[in-house]
Amino acid sequence: MSRAFTLAVIPGDGIGPEVVAEAEKILDAATAGSGIRFEKTRFSLGAGRFLDTGDTLTDDDLASIKAHDAILLGAVGGVPGDPRLKDANIERGLLLKLRFELDHYVNLRPSKLYPGAPGPLADPGEIDFVVVREGTEGPYVGNGGSIRKGTAHEVANETSVNTAYGIERVVRYAFALAERRGSKLTLVHKTNVLVHAGGMWQRIVDAVATEHPDVAVDYLHVDAATIFLVTNPSRFDVIVTDNLFGDILTDLAGAVTGGIGLAASGNINPDGAFPSMFEPVHGSAPDIAGQQKADPTAAILSVSLLLDHLGLHDEAQRVTRAVEDDIEARDGTARETSVIGDAILERLRA
Amino acid sequence: MSRAFTLAVIPGDGIGPEVVAEAEKILDAATAGSGIRFEKTRFSLGAGRFLDTGDTLTDDDLASIKAHDAILLGAVGGVPGDPRLKDANIERGLLLKLRFELDHYVNLRPSKLYPGAPGPLADPGEIDFVVVREGTEGPYVGNGGSIRKGTAHEVANETSVNTAYGIERVVRYAFALAERRGSKLTLVHKTNVLVHAGGMWQRIVDAVATEHPDVAVDYLHVDAATIFLVTNPSRFDVIVTDNLFGDILTDLAGAVTGGIGLAASGNINPDGAFPSMFEPVHGSAPDIAGQQKADPTAAILSVSLLLDHLGLHDEAQRVTRAVEDDIEARDGTARETSVIGDAILERLRA
Ligand SMILES: CC(C)[C@H](C(=O)O)[C@@H](O)C(=O)O
Numbered sequence A, B: 001m002s003r004a005f006t007l008a009v010i011p012g013d014g015i016g017p018e019v020v021a022e023a024e025k026i027l028d029a030a031t032a033g034s035g036i037r038f039e040k041t042r043f044s045l046g047a048g049r050f051l052d053t054g055d056t057l058t059d060d061d062l063a064s065i066k067a068h069d070a071i072l073l074g075a076v077g078g079v080p081g082d083p084r085l086k087d088a089n090i091e092r093g094l095l096l097k098l099r100f101e102l103d104h105y106v107n108l109r110p111s112k113l114y115p116g117a118p119g120p121l122a123d124p125g126e127i128d129f130v131v132v133r134e135g136t137e138g139p140y141v142g143n144g145g146s147i148r149k150g151t152a153h154e155v156a157n158e159t160s161v162n163t164a165y166g167i168e169r170v171v172r173y174a175f176a177l178a179e180r181r182g183s184k185l186t187l188v189h190k191t192n193v194l195v196h197a198g199g200m201w202q203r204i205v206d207a208v209a210t211e212h213p214d215v216a217v218d219y220l221h222v223d224a225a226t227i228f229l230v231t232n233p234s235r236f237d238v239i240v241t242d243n244l245f246g247d248i249l250t251d252l253a254g255a256v257t258g259g260i261g262l263a264a265s266g267n268i269n270p271d272g273a274f275p276s277m278f279e280p281v282h283g284s285a286p287d288i289a290g291q292q293k294a295d296p297t298a299a300i301l302s303v304s305l306l307l308d309h310l311g312l313h314d315e316a317q318r319v320t321r322a323v324e325d326d327i328e329a330r331d332g333t334a335r336e337t338s339v340i341g342d343a344i345l346e347r348l349r350a
C-alpha cells in the first residue's frame, strides 16, 4: 500500500528552521519503508520574508497552503525591537491569520511530565493533561481600535467576540476527547467578571455535559487554575478554555512540565475543511538562532501530533516513544539541536 | 499626640469574618499605647446580606463607606452554585463596584517568599516583587453584552476599555515605586495580539520611562511572564500590568510564594479622593468557613499595607516583622485561625 500526503513546511524565523530540520528528519524516518510519503512544499514566510519583500502572507501563499493536507510550522517572528518590523506584526499578520483563515478552532496543547524531564516543581506528581484552547474567537479576533491615538485622551478598546457556534464546536471536541481519555473536563474562564462570554461558555458546557454523563465536569476561574497548575497539576485531565486564557495556561503548563522546549501543539480544523497546522508552542528565539542551541523536541512532538491527526497512529506513537526514551536518558548536559534530533532518530529506528 | 482614623470593616462571607477578627486584633495591638485610634464601623455586606435583604451594595452603604479613612475587607462571595445567588454576582456588584466607585486605580500586590514559607518550587531563589495591577479599566469595566442569548446564534462580546488617563496614572505610580525600590519595572501585556490596548500601554511606559532614567524597564508578554514566575521569579521587581493580567499573575505569584493564605493586597486611590481598601487576595472559601481552618496571615499582612498607606510606617513594619517571625517558625503543623493570630500578636508585643 502506498499513500501520499502533501505537507506545507513553514520553517519561519530564528530557531524555526533548525528545529524544523530535525522534525522533518523524524517525520521521514517514522514513515520510511511504510509506503507513506510526504510531498513537501517549503514556504518562506515570517519576518525574513517580510524584510525581503514586504509581504507577510499573500493571497497566493494562503491559497497554496490551503491545498495541502497538513502544515508543519517552526516559529515566526523577528528580533524584538527591530525598527524595520515596527509596523509588521508578524504574529497577527501571519500566525494568527493562518489560524483564523484555516479555521483552526481547536488549539490542542498536551502537557505531560515525562519521566526524567526537569521541571521547576519540588513535588510535581503525575502530570498528563491536554488543553483544548479555542483558536478562532475571544480576545484574539482583532476587533479593537483607538481614538485620539498618542494624545492624553486616547481610548483603546479591545473586543472579545464569542459565539455559541464557535464555543459549542470546541466544547464538543473537548468532551469527546475527555470521553476517550476516560476522565474529566475542566472549564476555565472568568465567569464572575466576564459575565456575558463566561456565562455562555458555562451554559454550553452544561448543555453538552448532559450528552456525556461519563465525563466529570468542573469549573475554575483562570486565576485559580494557575494556582492549581503549580500546586496540584495532577488534578487536570482535559481543560477547555478560551483563546487568551489558553495561551496563558499552556505557557505555564509548558514551564511546569519541563519547559517550553518540550511543548507541542496542533492548530486543528477537525472538520477537515482546511489543513491543520502543527507547531512547537515556543517562539523564534532570535537570540539563540543559528547556534544549534534550541531543543527540537517540541517540534518533533508536534510531528507526532501531525501523524496522529492524519490517522497514522502507530507512527505517531513511535515518535512519542522515541522522544520519551530520549528525555528519560537526559542528564542535563547541553546537546546541540541536531544531536538531540539524531539521538531521537536513532531511538526511533531501534 | 493622639490621632484617630475611621475604618470601615467589611468582614464579608465564608472565612472573611474569621480572618478579619485576627487582623483587627493585630491592628489594635500595633497601635496600642501610641495615641493612634481606629474608630471602626462594621458593614454587613456580601452574600449573607444579599440573602437576608436582597441588597448587594446600596447607595447608603457606599456613601457611608466613602466617609471613612480606610477599609478593611475579609472576603465576599457565597457558596458556588447556590441557586439563591444565581443572579447575584456579589463579585461585580460589591467587590468590583467598591474598586470602581472608590477609584482604586492601583491594586497593589506584593509577593515575597518569606524564609520558612512553603512553596511549590524546587529552587525558588529570592522572591520579592510587587505587582501594580490597574484596578479600574481593562476587561473589568463590564462593557459587555449578549444577543440571542440562549440560542444557537448567541454572540457575547466583552469590551476591554483602556484610557491614556487611566494607564498613565498607574504607570506613574509603578515607576515611583520602582524608583523607591531602586530597581526595575516590567510591563506585562499581550501587545502582539491586543495591539491597540497593548500599544498604548507600551507607549505610555516608554514615555514615563524617560522621566525615570534610573529605573530599568523591560517588557514581557503575559504568557512568558507566567513561565518566568515559576522558572526565575527573582527576575521581577515591580510589575505593572492591566486588570485581568494582574488578576492572573498575582494568584500565580501567591502560589509560588507559599500560597494564597499569605497574599495581601491594597486597592489604593493614591490621590486620597476616596478611602483605600485592604484585603487578602484569597476568596471566601465557604467550604472551610467557621472551622478556624483559614490562615489569617494574608489579612494581617493587608493590615500592614493599610498602616503603611496611612503613614504609620513603623507600625506597618512591626506587623510585617511579627508575621515574618511567625512564618519562619512554622513547621507545617496545622494551627487554628485564632492560634495563628495569637502567635503573631505575641510576637508583635514582644
Ligand atoms: C505568537 C502569539 C501570537 C501566540 C499566541 O498568543 O497564540 C503564541 O503565544 C502561542 O501561544 O502560540
Ligand SMILES: CC(C)[C@H](C(=O)O)[C@@H](O)C(=O)O
Pocket: A192, A193, A223, B091, B092, B095, B096, B247, B281
Ligand atoms: C473575586 C474577583 C472578582 C477578584 C478579581 O478578579 O479581581 C479576585 O479574583 C481578586 O483577585 O481580587
